[in-house]
Amino acid sequence: MTTATPPTSRPDDDAAHLDSLGYKSEFKRDMSPWANFSLGFTYLSPVVGVYTLFAFALATGGPPMIWSFLIVGVGQLLVALVFSEIVAQFPVAGGVYPWARRLWGRRYAWMTGWVYLVALLVTIASVTYGGGPFVAAVFGIEATTDNIILFALLLIAVATVINFLGTKVLAKAAIIGFVAEIIGALVVGGWLLIAHREHNLGVLFDSFGTGGDGNYLFAFAAAALIGIYQYYGFEACGDVAEEVPDPGRLIPKAMRRTIYIGGAAATFVCLALILAVADIPAVIAGEDTDPVSTVLGEAFGPVGSKVILVVVLISFLSCAMSLQAAASRLAYSYGRDGMIMGSSLLSKFSATRHVPPYALVIAAVVPAVIVIGSRFSTDAITKIISFAALGIYIAFQMVVLAALRARLKGWVPSGKYSLGRWGLPVNVAALAYGVIAMVNMAWPRTPDAAWYDNWIVALSAVVVIGIGLVYMVVHPVAGRSTAPYSDAIPSGRR
Template sequence: MSTDSASRDVSATDGYYEFHDHEDVAHLHALGYKSEFKRDMSPWANFSLGFTYLSPVVGVYTLFAFALATGGPPMIWSFLIVGFGQFLVALVFSEVVAQFPVAGGVYPWARRLWGRRYAWMTGWVYFVALLVTIASVVYGAGPYLASALGIEPSVNNTIIAALVLIALATLINFLGTKVLAMAAIIGFTAEIIGALVVGGWLLIAHREHGLGVLFDSFGAGGDGSYLWAFAAAALIGVYQYYGFEACGDVAEEVSDPGRLIPKAMRRTIYIGGAAATFVCLALVLSVADIPAVISGADTDPVGTLLDDAFGSVGSKIVLGVVLISFLSCAMSLQAAASRLAYSYGRDDMIMGSSLLKKFSQTRHVPPYALLVSALVPAVIVLGSKFSTDAITKIISFAALGIYIGFQMVVLAALRARLKGWVPSGKYTLGAWGLPVNIGALVYGVIAMVNMAWPRTPDAPWYDNWIVALSAVVVLGLGVVYMAVHPLHDRSTAPYDDAIPKVPAER
């Protein structure tokens, strides 16, 4: 390519972004906001943020042993089932973010679709779930870091590892959108290469089974109906497919968000889901003794497999990639949580709004919102020093809380459609909008029931129902807060404007 043509290409690209930046500013102003963020996040970086939040490596490596022991190899089909359901949710979100490309994700979407109180509760549940998920991810990285360093995975070492990851993720986020975007791309690249290399090597050199094993439960579930065993094992899929919403959480940091963010959300589902399924497939076909995993004789099939396949040195390199994945996931979660907290503060919706809405003009990030998204997970992690059982109970709410937040938006979108909302952003589903919306809601309800279903009848009732109880506690605390400190009712930012208003008759 000649220098002149290259210059024209660069000028055309700059002109494209300059045009859309002006358009984006005008659109945001029409929605009632003046953004302080810099639109430094490219479409590729926006997708990478969603991908690293979804994190196929983190999701599969964390839950593989449980899923294989509970449902046997057929558990892999849950990735296809859940992927389709969450794809419907992503389509609904795409229409909403295209019309309302505002930082914060589910909270501002629910605010425009329904109203202030409903939005407050939607954001509250999702925010708590995000903070708990950050703690869950960094805490889950502890054993991998210990293994990589060759030290004992004790409680103290796990806590130190988790706090180090929180500190690194916070530093990356504090450096601004451009650094966050670069880190997201690096994380995506490391994770996708790691997934392909590890999975490919396992399938080429260490495959123990043919594809037929994917239809053999190896007796998982015992003498009862296999459906219940599969439903429990399917949690590996249910816990895998979220993260695409993070693409919309940073809507004010992306140029032409109404067009590009829906694409990034869909790509997160396609590519993230395919990567997770591939990693899981490689692991299933390479586990030599599946009955030993199901019986409980082998409680760490991933560790056993990596050691056998890559040796001590190679397995440490793989663990390094895994740790990068954990860090990238925590970083993306923290970015989403901080934008949500900032969005709350900007609308004066919660105690401490004056700090949460403060903005660093140097780094173009909300510093106090970022601090909250670092300190709360750190406190949860430190709590494991006193009770590992307590942190397990707290973390049990994470995935269900995120699904509740999702489905509150899906429900708000369905209600708005039935009351006359016609999506008017750059991405719409047209006539497919209503059936997709209904399908997304039906899927979400089934998934939430599956997550909350009690599966430990021998445990005390409160442990058996811990997931559902944790949701009740979080929702209850939200209701109490709204009653005691009703700032949301005094918020003057725009709300409930998706549904066309019928002029009053004279």
Template sequence: MSRSSASQSHGSVDQDAEQLRALGYSSNFNRSMSLWENFSLGFTYLSPVVGVYTLFGLCLAAGGPPMFWSYLLIGCGQLLVCLVFGEIVSQYPISGGVYPWARRLVGKRWAWMVGWVYAWALCATIAGVAVGAGPYLSAMLGFAASSDASIYIALVLILLSTCLNLVGTKLLARVAMFGFLCELIGAILVGGYLLMFERHQPLSVLFDTFGLNSHGSYLPAFLAASLAGLFQYYGFEACGDVAEETPNPGRRIPKAMRMTIYIGGAAAMFACLALILSVPDIQKVLAGEDTDPVSTILANAFGPVGSKLVMAVVMVSFISCVLSLQAAASRLLFAYARDEMIVGSGLLRRLSTNQVPSIALLVSGVIPAAIVCLGLFMADAVATIVGFAAIGIYIAFQLIVIAALIARVRGWRPTGQFTLGGWGLLVNLGALVYGIGAIINMVWPRTPDAAWYINYSMILTTVVVMGAGFVYMLLAKPYDKGTAPYGDAWKQAAPRPQSTPGAMELAE
């Protein structure tokens, strides 16, 4: 690095530290994560290969080939949420993402609930992704897949991720970048090969519903199949979780978030398109005769040796995905603890000599590992808890979208380096409408023959998590222990209005 560029870099870090001090914080994080490394963290968290390969068979059977279009529609909806988040993080580039944003936009109680929901959702997601890696490693190494084997593989994966994260931000950034390159190149090479040499379906199949109609309408089948996209397009918020580890975060992080949606979404759509057009017999998938079309496609296209190489790329995607998820969870716990919002704050806010929140990282490994271990005793428990993962993340997202709307009504005008200007309110409202619709679609019961607690498992787990959070919040009042700033986003623009019943009760 030249003396001039080093001086510019040092000046940027000084400005970032001064901005953070103005927001009421100081930080000892290593601010070394470049734009592309920050983006890679969000990309590997989103992980198009993990998302597409894991849910492809289920969603193709539910909605047929037109399920492909759900990726485009949901990507547009999530882009609205991403733009709202970009405005917020540009003004408040604070580690922990959604929790500190909620604190500054609305208040302490709202922020506490956002952090509570999002922390549990992240832990459940780490457990779910780690367990999902089991069948792919089994296929790669050539041994029979089983639920117990998947559990042991998940525990090893979580341990590996924890050890890598403890080394420091630089290694996290490098592994995330390596995972991004492997995943993107792998998706392009595998998808390109399938489209050129293993294509069995015409492009017109993307519009063929194969008679999947309910009472004369294809919409219910399409909404069920759209879960593939709904479980795909989050991860961009992880870019903001490491805001204090990224130089010039007010400009870089909103850009990295948008890149995550654009590049991650394009990669997911390309991978899905290649798989759909390579299915030898779609009718067998719809009839339930081929329950794992991804394995069928890869075995036909690459043979036993080639398919194992593809599985190796998929495993890299799983590892980097767990690594990024755990990094996001640990930074959330750190931010929570720095404001004294949780038991054990003194330990959780400590940074190691490697400048990472080591205790928070250990906790974000132990809790997912405990969730995984439940599968050894209660087979349905892990599936039920993991079912909360996506809905919890969407709820946390919408609490931020609502928080931004509350702040706008009170007079907040974004002042970061990235703003939407006059479009801000319209985009915010669009993000709210999309998010509410997505949540309703996710929790909608679709198995009438199953027990009621199976049909409503997402709602039940959400009620349990949020109910426990409310009880703890009201009895212990953890939000009152810290002195960090809160609810000040709008104060520079307008005087504070009187609180009103309902959502505003959480403001203080």
């Protein structure tokens, strides 16, 4: 692969490049390379991902579930490499939507963005709802349903305020979130390995009978969801492409750093927790349903645990903030291209804060409504959130597929980052990985439940895509957008 680039890029060069793509940006390029990386890292959030799914993964697949971090990390790195080529050529705000637009066309891009936007909005709801109990724990308040909802809304409000303060404040907040999370991961993981290790590394190859009498591969595939749910967030680096100087060179680096550093941090935390769980069979038997709290309580005591809870809470807030930034830039990109109802509002821009205010409002109000809805039906919010990770993967793979189609039709990436002759095989491998991961996420694993609950993840995807198709038929605004599209493919082969 090659990265033949000049060492720096002047603001005029960035503006000229964007102008050649048909846009004049209103954003300020106030986001440094490390802030851009931190945005992706806090979206990926090793702490949030590992702490949320550790109990499930350990109970389902035993300690060998940790190897899913390596497998998924390689797969998502392939996707990130494909994205790097695309964003280097098309550094436009909104990420997967404008990329799909340039690689394929308007309607395909509309559906890609729709799936991704819905997934982002429900992910914001799920992250803030998941952070509610940590707010309660930090302040010593009972984690009732009403309190969790209240604290989730508070997290959404704080994240929204940070985003409304502009790119410079968002960048600083992302860096603070990154520093807090990485220090927390190193301190917690290091102390557990040094002072509270109950097992040696050999335990990572002991399934503790989680496969039953059948093939352990099925148990591992289910437990591997901890890895699959962990490795996204790198695309957020490209969602804010118009706020980063020299984006064609810097954003591909930030995407790769997100995978390397985020993946390493998540794996380290997971390893430390596995080796510190004294009674793994109790977790597998369902006798210890919250091994993370058990381990942290034993290792750090009440005061130390409280400090760790604050770090975890910062991680949840940073994750929600980064998700909201990504969702608002996508909604703004939709509005700027006149691709959806309400485009005139979504495309409006604050001249003082240099942010899209109405797009940010959407990224706050919709998740808040979903969170409030959990008061009336916890089961309903569970079903809605079931779509979140699969939806993000679907949007990713729609871009990967569009890139493969464009290559076969003659597209040669012309940005500052290129895979060269490796582009096609990496693209094919990224698509193959993504399909396997999506099948694993949607695979029914609760045969005793009603059929619609057993297939809830796949059904939720069908519902979201179906609503999008109906909207495109009833309100065919996507086909009337005059913004540039399909220009990656040489004319005559589109």
